[in-house]
Amino acid sequence: xxxxxxxxxxxxxxxxxxxxxxxxxxxxxxxxxxxxxxxxxxxxxxxxxxxxxxxxxx
Amino acid sequence: xxxxxxxxxxxxxxxxxxxxxxxxxxxxxxxxxxxxxxxxxxxxxxxxxxxxxxxxxxxxxxxxxxxxxxxxxxxxxxxxxxxxxxxxxxxxxxxxxxxxxxxxxxxxxxxxxxxxxxxxxxxxxxxxxxxxxxxxxxxxxxxxxxxxxxxxxxxxxxxxxxxxxxxxxxxxxxxxxxxxxxxxxxxxxxxxxxxxxxxxxxxxxxxxxxxxxxxxxxxxxxxxxxxxxxxxxxxxxxxxxxxxxxxxxxxxxxxxxxxxxxxxxxxxxxxxxxxxxxxxxxxxxxxxxxxxxxxxxxxxxxxxxxxxxxxxxxxxxxxxxxxxxxxxxxxxxxxxxxxxxxxxxxxxxxxxxxxxxxxxxxxxxxxxxxxxxxxxxxxxxxxxxxxxxxxxxxxxxxxxxxxxxxxxxxxxxxxxxxxxxxxxxxxxxxxxxxxxxxxxxxxxxxxxxxxxxxxxxxxxxxxxxxxxxxxxxxxxxxxxxxxxxxxxxxxxxxxxxxxxxxxxxxxxxxxxxxxxxxxxxxxxxxxxxxxxxxxxxxxxxxxxxxxxxxxxxxxxxxxxxxxxxxxxxxxxxxxxxxxxxxxxxxxxxxxxxxxxxxxxxxxxxxxxxxxxxxxxxxxxxxxxxxxxxxxxxxxxxxxxxxxxxxxxxxxxxxxxxxxxxxxxxxxxxxxxxxxxxxxxxxxxxxxxxxxxxxxxxxxxxxxxxxxxxxxxxxxxxxxxxxxxxxxxxxxxxxxxxxxxxxxxxxxxxxxxxxxxxxxxxxxxxxxxxxxxxxxxxxxxxxxxxxxxxxxxxxxxxxxxxxxxxxxxxxxx
Numbered sequence: 001x002x003x004x005x006x007x008x009x010x011x012x013x014x015x016x017x018x019x020x021x022x023x024x025x026x027x028x029x030x031x032x033x034x035x036x037x038x039x040x041x042x043x044x045x046x047x048x049x050x051x052x053x054x055x056x057x058x
Numbered sequence: 059x060x061x062x063x064x065x066x067x068x069x070x071x072x073x074x075x076x077x078x079x080x081x082x083x084x085x086x087x088x089x090x091x092x093x094x095x096x097x098x099x100x101x102x103x104x105x106x107x108x109x110x111x112x113x114x115x116x117x118x119x120x121x122x123x124x125x126x127x128x129x130x131x132x133x134x135x136x137x138x139x140x141x142x143x144x145x146x147x148x149x150x151x152x153x154x155x156x157x158x159x160x161x162x163x164x165x166x167x168x169x170x171x172x173x174x175x176x177x178x179x180x181x182x183x184x185x186x187x188x189x190x191x192x193x194x195x196x197x198x199x200x201x202x203x204x205x206x207x208x209x210x211x212x213x214x215x216x217x218x219x220x221x222x223x224x225x226x227x228x229x230x231x232x233x234x235x236x237x238x239x240x241x242x243x244x245x246x247x248x249x250x251x252x253x254x255x256x257x258x259x260x261x262x263x264x265x266x267x268x269x270x271x272x273x274x275x276x277x278x279x280x281x282x283x284x285x286x287x288x289x290x291x292x293x294x295x296x297x298x299x300x301x302x303x304x305x306x307x308x309x310x311x312x313x314x315x316x317x318x319x320x321x322x323x324x325x326x327x328x329x330x331x332x333x334x335x336x337x338x339x340x341x342x343x344x345x346x347x348x349x350x351x352x353x354x355x356x357x358x359x360x361x362x363x364x365x366x367x368x369x370x371x372x373x374x375x376x377x378x379x380x381x382x383x384x385x386x387x388x389x390x391x392x393x394x395x396x397x398x399x400x401x402x403x404x405x406x407x408x409x410x411x412x413x414x415x416x417x418x419x420x421x422x423x424x425x426x427x428x429x430x431x432x433x434x435x436x437x438x439x440x441x442x443x444x445x446x447x448x449x450x451x452x453x454x455x456x457x458x459x460x461x462x463x464x465x466x467x468x469x470x471x472x473x474x475x476x477x478x479x480x481x482x483x484x485x486x487x488x489x490x491x492x493x494x495x496x497x498x499x500x501x502x503x504x505x506x507x508x509x510x511x512x513x514x515x516x517x518x519x520x521x522x523x524x525x526x527x528x529x530x531x532x533x534x535x536x537x538x539x540x541x542x543x544x545x546x547x548x549x550x551x552x553x554x555x556x557x558x559x560x561x562x563x564x565x566x567x568x569x570x571x572x573x574x575x576x577x578x579x580x581x582x583x584x585x586x587x588x589x590x591x592x593x594x595x596x597x598x599x600x601x602x603x604x605x606x607x608x609x610x611x612x613x614x615x616x617x618x619x620x621x622x623x624x625x626x627x628x629x630x631x632x633x634x635x636x637x638x639x640x641x642x643x644x645x646x647x648x649x650x651x652x653x654x655x656x657x658x659x660x661x662x663x664x665x666x667x668x669x670x671x672x673x674x675x676x677x678x679x680x681x682x683x684x685x686x687x688x689x690x691x692x693x694x695x696x697x698x699x700x701x702x703x704x705x706x707x708x709x710x711x712x713x714x715x716x717x718x719x720x721x722x723x724x725x726x727x728x729x730x731x732x733x734x735x736x737x738x739x740x741x742x743x744x745x746x747x748x749x750x751x752x753x754x755x756x757x758x759x760x761x762x763x764x765x766x767x768x769x770x771x772x773x774x775x776x777x778x779x780x781x782x783x784x785x786x787x788x789x790x791x792x793x794x795x796x797x798x799x800x801x802x803x804x805x806x807x808x809x810x811x812x813x814x815x816x817x818x819x820x821x822x823x824x825x826x827x828x829x830x831x832x833x834x835x836x837x838x839x840x841x842x843x844x845x846x847x848x849x850x851x852x853x854x855x856x857x858x859x860x861x862x863x864x865x866x867x868x869x870x
Contacts, residue, residue: 001263004266004269008269008273011246011273012276012277015242015243015277018242019238019239019243019280022235022238022242023238023239026231026234026235027231027235031231032183032185033184033185034185036161036164036183036184036185038161039109039161039162039164039165042109
């Protein structure tokens with residue numbers, strides 16, 4: 001059972017990383033508009049030609 | 059029958075417009091739809107039509123209800139100062155977008171705007187309907203951006219964020235973070251707790267048990283010192299104010315449980331409660347998060363409703379020249395400016411008429427639905443509507459000091475008097491925490507005196523078990539379920555307290571015009587005297603009516619589908635009638651007194667009684683009266699449906715109106731309302747509500763206009779119907795999103811049911827705690843039992859609250 005001395009500290013680190021990621025995602029506004037995100041996947045293919053090319057040019 | 063390509067509505071015959079797009083002709087219902095469809099295709103955004111999940115309303119129709127933003131004033135310095143953030147080169151501003159119906163709209167607007175040269179960034183939030191645009195002012199103007207968006211059939215209103223919505227959003231984010239942290243670390247603690255609990259059946263080496271307990275301690279620190287801080291802060295605030303809410307017993311339970319566990323961990327003997335602490339904080343935060351989430355949705359909705367177009371005015375460049383005007387923001391108007399006010403426009407500031415004469419609708423200020431005639435030298439008030447003719451007004455008081463502004467002031471004053479609803483659980487919590495502490499003390503003393511060496515563990519167990527998890531969930535979960543369930547039925551409850559208030563209401567006060575009756579008059583009956591046929595009389599009346607914008611004339615032209623004949627030598631007498639030649643014969647159309655003055659004795663010939671009810675107009679030629687038109691300000695269909703259903707529950711109904719007695723009594727009689735107050739000014743209405751409240755009654759006010767807003771604010775519950783004006787909606791506790799007044803009954807039943815569920819929950823939670831405390835006092839509650847009891851009681855409470863979501867009452 002000595003393996004616990006490795007696994008438990010690992011748990012601590014992983015938990016902290018997960019919590020940090022979550023805090024970052026809230027802070028960057030990813031939970032602001034939950035209705036629109038599912039649509040984005042569908043609409044990405046239809047990006048307007050002109051808008052895309054203009055952004056590339058500039 | 060075909061459907062419109064753009065809006066999908068059925069195309070009425072005769073209105074069909076065909077527009078060719080990419081070589082294919084598409085049927086359209088109106089010019090507006092055709093134009094929008096063409097723009098969508100030109101910008102290469104036709105994917106909108108494939109991907110959308112909801113249909114927009116017909117463009118021509120929705121344009122009438124959308125707030126019009128006047129692009130001219132958007133480039134004005136004063137507007138920029140109020141709404142735009144600029145760093146010299148790049149400017150940013152926010153709008154509320156009206157008419158967004160599905161997430162594809164978001165994509166359409168963003169893609170269309172971002173393809174405009176000069177636009178740097180566009181972000182549209184579907185939930186809040188808030189559009190944030192950044193642009194380079196050297197390349198594109200604000201008015202250009204606005205008109206681009208409007209060309210797609212959406213309405214735009216400049217937005218300046220209100221303090222309330224910012225605070226609510228910040229709180230929401232903060233709570234989400236704390237909840238997430240409690241979840242992540244709480245789960246680790248629970249996994250470890252399973253290992254520790256299983257040691258009751260199989261053995262565990264002391265070394266590893268110690269390790270697990272210390273690790274739990276480590277994991278509980280962020281939960282307690284980061285996630286749970288709002289609970290401690292709330293408890294501390296309550297203690298300082300010497301009031302007791304739920305936070306006090308919760309914080310007490312957490313602190314005791316933590317220190318008991320801490321001692322146990324450090325000394326290596328005794329029980330630990332880390333899992334209970336973590337789970338408890340997590341469940342608490344979920345409840346708060348749900349509650350705040352419902353509240354945030356409401357605030358967002360209300361913010362977008364209350365955003366309205368900045369007032370504007372047509373200022374004369376030169377007081378002598380009526381034809382050259384500039385559009386300026388109303389805020390820019392100064393005393394002695396000359397302003398042209400066209401029919402249908404709102405008067406931007408208090409002033410005095412210097413040219414022309416017109417009828418003014420002062421309903422917003424006085425509650426009077428009849429128009430008042432105003433001519434040169436008369437005063438007009440900001441906020442009233444010019445009904446009939448264009449006039450020039452000299453401003454006498456700037457916009458900010460106008461009569462409308464003073465109504466808003468009255469509103470703010472009455473807001474501060476609003477009776478607050480003390481929360482059921484908070485009252486209980488006060489007694490609860492005191493009782494629990496007393497019990498724990500007694501038990502500690504008892505076991506100490508009875509000589510038990512382990513005496514301290516008993517009061518600690520009591521305090522941990524007494525931590526009122528289920529009790530704290532009892533009310534918020536029920537309220538959140540009620541608010542969400544109401545929203546599904548198109549009833550918007552602006553804040554959770556309104557649910558309890560609504561369940562208590564025993565008097566419903568209704569405003570008349572616009573709420574119970576339609577806002578416009580209708581022709582009901584035509585009587586013919588003489589040789590004319592009915593359709594000839596209608597033709598004549600409609601032809602004459604088209605020369606005036608008087609409400610009666612509008613009702614005549616609207617309700618008669620006729621071929622209009624040419625009228626010559628028209629004379630319009632305001633507030634009286636119209637005379638003119640049709641086919642070389644002179645006709646008069648007007649009120650009784652108008653016809654009496656033109657043709658004395660004509661009306662006596664048709665033997666009219668003097669005391670007639672309702673609105674009547676006469677048409678006569680030189681020989682006598684030829685036709686008589688009866689008008690009606692009909693009741694809305696849903697008013698009858700409402701009255702039919704409202705009898706089901708014990709609430710009194712009353713009518714308050716600024717209208718005259720005969721009209722008020724007619725409406726009350728038709729709807730079977732016993733209590734009628736007529737001729738009320740906004741102040742008079744406040745008095746009526748106060749007198750009801752003095753009798754100990756709980757009053758709900760249902761009203762739709764600006765003049766109702768002070769009364770809406772003072773009533774225990776204020777309700778605004780779907781057609782209400784923005785300002786009334788923004789101040790209402792309950793908003794009906796569907797044009798059906800009988801939703802009121804649904805709302806009321808739902809509120810009553812919610813209060814019942816809340817009582818259930820509370821009684822059950824208290825019962826659980828009492829049993830738990832007695833067992834703990836006897837020493838029968840190990841930590842595992844405490845953890846199980848806590849989760850089961852919480853789940854039961856949440857499950858009970860979910861019944862509200864599934865609640866159906868009759869034909870809701």
